Amino acid sequence: MEEKEISKAVIKRLPRYYRYLGELMESGVERISSNELSSKMKVTASQIRQDLNNFGGFGQQGYGYNVKHLYTEIGKILGLDKNHNVIIVGAGNLGQAIANYGAFEKRGFIIKGIFDVNPRLQGVTVRGIEIRMIDELEQFIKDNNVQIAALTIPKTKAAEMAELLVKYGVKAIWNFAHTDLNLPDDILIENVHLSESLMRLSYNITRYEKERLNENDN
Amino acid sequence: MEEKEISKAVIKRLPRYYRYLGELMESGVERISSNELSSKMKVTASQIRQDLNNFGGFGQQGYGYNVKHLYTEIGKILGLDKNHNVIIVGAGNLGQAIANYGAFEKRGFIIKGIFDVNPRLQGVTVRGIEIRMIDELEQFIKDNNVQIAALTIPKTKAAEMAELLVKYGVKAIWNFAHTDLNLPDDILIENVHLSESLMRLSYNITRYEKERLNENDN
DNA sequence: AATCTATTGTTATTATTCTAACAATTTATA
DNA sequence: TATAAATTGTTAGAATAATAACAATAGATT
Known part of the structure; x- marks a missing residue:
């Protein structure tokens, strides 16, 4: 009964998968490959497959993932099926x-x-x-x-x-x-x-301004 | 002029350091060691020292860090000194x-x-x-x-x-x-x-409930 | 029915991040 | 003033995470 601990990094990404799958479902897409999803979400296909496989095999080789099924399963993992x-x-x-x-x-x-x-x-x-x-x-x-x-x-x-x-x-x-x-x-x-969150934005703005300054020097 | 790229993980932590230092300052604390800060913030002292050293040496051996100075410097790094x-x-x-x-x-x-x-x-x-x-x-x-x-x-x-x-x-x-x-x-x-954020909370609640159930089985 | 193509699940490799260790240095003490 | 204690900056090592590679397998095509 040894359930391996899922890393925080994976959990952090799950809701985003869930959101994208929800949108795909709403626009009537029935199946999707890790590669297609990869380019939409700007993460590697490898990461998608590995993330999902932490919880079991939701896809089919040669076919990809059934959007609705995957959406439901991630929902269950996230506990969204309970009140x-x-x-x-x-x-x-x-x-x-x-x-x-x-x-x-x-x-x-x-x-x-x-x-x-x-x-x-x-x-x-x-x-x-x-x-x-x-x-x-x-x-x-x-x-x-x-x-x-x-x-x-x-x-x-x-x-x-x-x-x-x-x-x-x-x-x-x-x-x-x-x-x-x-x-x-x-x-x-x-x-x-x-x-x-705001301070991180501030940091990035500052860094970006600095970069642009350096570029102009060269 | 080679500035090494600061990792996102470090940037994510900076605002939290800033917040704690601000609180220390308000309560009149003048100096602090990475060890003391470590126990307050529940991160390792090693990480604190390494994070800060990405931006230069703000502390003094045998003394620690001057709270006000460090607070100001992190503020500058985060760009909080500009409007x-x-x-x-x-x-x-x-x-x-x-x-x-x-x-x-x-x-x-x-x-x-x-x-x-x-x-x-x-x-x-x-x-x-x-x-x-x-x-x-x-x-x-x-x-x-x-x-x-x-x-x-x-x-x-x-x-x-x-x-x-x-x-x-x-x-x-x-x-x-x-x-x-x-x-x-x-x-x-x-x-x-x-x-x-809410879905992550939901996940953790669900996982926690599951854990408690398993404990009761044993 | 056999072959080809697509695509996963999984293992191996690489990269990143975190922690531990310690030498260097400063402050405090005797 | 010399010695001991404290604590950083930094290097080395361990752990974690991300990417790449590929064998296995399902579906599509001929």
């Missing part, structure tokens, strides 16, 4: 942006509730979901079997809130606060650090 | 969330304008910046020397809008649309694919 109950903690623009993102529920993420500290938001609804106050949190998490919390509050409050959420039974946190959360090992954390 | 003019294209929740993120300007990103197609948003202001219509885009980009556009519109419109932006002179795109943009090589793209 997860989610709350959003922090009903600011970012929290509301997430709440309004429709494809969400399509992927099995059911938004059960939205929470905030600001009493002026009490009762306001976003996409049919009413914003609740933090004091309802504990009961709500238990009543609704909430497994995931999207954390969209300022970093100063994030650590404290994360601990509270875990105490109340949340098992995974999708963290948008600009800080790292230190939580028990059995709690899953997926960070979205927008500021870091 | 960049930004527009936000798409004034939905996500666009507004970005506009409202204060630390932004602190890092040298000056939000010059916000644009949308929805005429009902015309004239509405976000953080003192008035929302403009797309027909003003070309003139605005030229008048304000806009280099970066944050693209926060639905994926169906994203490719077309990106091409327009590039045509009008934008040099870099911070892409929040759930699609890959195909643009000329000299245009920089930094993708923030939230749906992929």
Whole structure:
């Protein structure tokens, strides 16, 4: 029963495969070879084949991959065939942006509730979901079997809130606060650090400007 | 003048170093060793030293690193000491969330304008910046020397809008649309694919649940 | 039915990234 | 001032990841 550990690099690429396959499916493509997919996605065909083979043989020699089948299988690997109950903690623009993102529920993420500290938001609804106050949190998490919390509050409050959420039974946190959360090992954390993304862009712009300067010197 | 190429893996870590150093600075810490930083950040000290040495020797043997100095130097490497003019294209929740993120300007990103197609948003202001219509885009980009556009519109419109932006002179795109943009090589793209992040979380939850099941079997 | 072509699954090779080790050097201590 | 302790910068080695190569196999063609 020895399942070999799949590397993070592979996991990182799976959602992108899933996206491309979804698009192919929508445009009616039935089969695709690793080579065709390779040129669309700008990764090597070799990598595609090796990535997929971590999970078993989804293709057929001489034929390629059946788009629909592969899409479904990757979906299963990613756990998109199961439902997860989610709350959003922090009903600011970012929290509301997430709440309004429709494809969400399509992927099995059911938004059960939205929470905030600001009493002026009490009762306001976003996409049919009413914003609740933090004091309802504990009961709500238990009543609704909430497994995931999207954390969209300022970093100063994030650590404290994360601990509270875990105490109340949340098992995974999708963290948008600009800080790292230190939580028990059995709690899953997926960070979205927008500021870091922006800094990488800044680095690349700077490097690119420098390169152009050097080119002009030669 | 042979500057060795810095690997992407290193660049990815720089913003995180920057964040930790900033926090240390704020709490008044003056010096730090790679070992101390290592235990705070949960990376190896070896990696920290090697990463930093890609850019030159910022530390001193027997002493460690001066926090303020290192912070400043990494800031320079990331290009945070220069200003960049930004527009936000798409004034939905996500666009507004970005506009409202204060630390932004602190890092040298000056939000010059916000644009949308929805005429009902015309004239509405976000953080003192008035929302403009797309027909003003070309003139605005030229008048304000806009280099970066944050693209926060639905994926169906994203490719077309990106091409327009590039045509009008934008040099870099911070892409929040759930699609890959195909643009000329000299245009920089930094993708923030939230749906992929969510799928990774989903994968990890699924895998974790499976592991727990297996443990119970043994 | 036999042969050819396409294309996977898998193994081998190469490249990249990370970690460990240690000599060089600075600061602190006696 | 000499010695010990701390800690970097850098080189060497180990581990991981990516690419290339190719044998196996299915489908297409004659």
